[in-house]
Amino acid sequence: MARTKNRGYQQTLTPTYTARLWKMGGYIRLSREDLQKINRGLDDSNSVKNQRDILNDFHFNHAEEFESYTEYVDDGHTGTDTERESFQRLLGDVMSGKINCVVVKDLSRFARNYSDAGSLIDNLFVQMGVRFISLAEGVDSYLNPDSVNSIIVPITNVMNDQYCYQTSKKIRQVFDYKRRNGQYIGSFAPYSYIKDPKDKHQLIVDPEAAEIVKKIYELCLQGMAKLQIVMYLNDHGIPSPTAYRKLKGLPYSPAISDAPMWGNKIITDILRNPIYTGDLVQGRRRVKSYKVHQIEAVPEDEWVRVPDTHEAIITHET
Structure with a gap:
């Protein structure tokens, strides 16, 4: 048989059919x-x-x-x-x-x-x-x-x-336009925010969860390590972001639905996320192409940053 390429079946042959039923x-x-x-x-x-x-x-x-x-x-x-x-x-x-x-x-x-x-x-x-x-x-x-x-x-x-x-190109163009105009395009609102019922691309503060974010920053400024903050939140029975969303009937990602407790990564993400200062940073990940649906990280200098798009929970100085 001649050599083949492209997944092992890239050659033209005449079919041989043995079936009649x-x-x-x-x-x-x-x-x-x-x-x-x-x-x-x-x-x-x-x-x-x-x-x-x-x-x-x-x-x-x-x-x-x-x-x-x-x-x-x-x-x-x-x-x-x-x-x-x-x-x-x-x-x-x-x-x-x-x-x-x-x-x-x-x-x-x-x-x-x-x-x-x-x-x-x-x-x-x-x-x-x-x-x-x-x-x-x-x-x-x-x-x-x-x-x-x-x-x-x-x-x-x-x-x-x-x-x-x-189609893929048009969708990317629309998403890029929305990002640059400070419109939130995520599937789920970040912890301590909800999507505005009147405008799904605008974030509004969830007061109850916002107090937890403030507490996390307060504990960090007091010198607590991330693991200590995790233990403090779990010991005080404070629901993790996923557990909180479930409790309040808010949308959440099934991919992290098995995280009922606070963990080190959750604290790290909250402390590093500029969204809590009222700034929107989007476009940090993307699909490789319309044919390859793998997610890849985007270089930081290509992220789309728009300041003061929504109410801040903490100050930039914090």
């Missing part, structure tokens, strides 16, 4: 953007229900071709992310032979990343004799092998990839 895997994906459009009543053509109805109708009208049908649904995932849970389960079932025919409503449901879509459709599926069908584009690698290599597939994939790039 296919084991169909129907893949459904609803992106966050699709969900927002549906919620606003703008467009439900890509809803899970609509995709499911189309795939079920196809399966019903071609029942004689299939011996089984398995559904895979990723709800609220971007098409550039190949780590989607159901997408990975689909690929695993392809590798194990549980399914040998993948059907999607259209190519953008499968992937908006050109390189991933091309590698999977043109090579992995071809090598394994897996039939691929995209209903909207009329692609069927078994009944019409040329349809996979026709111009419609690479052009559609490039368009999907470009669409994702442009």
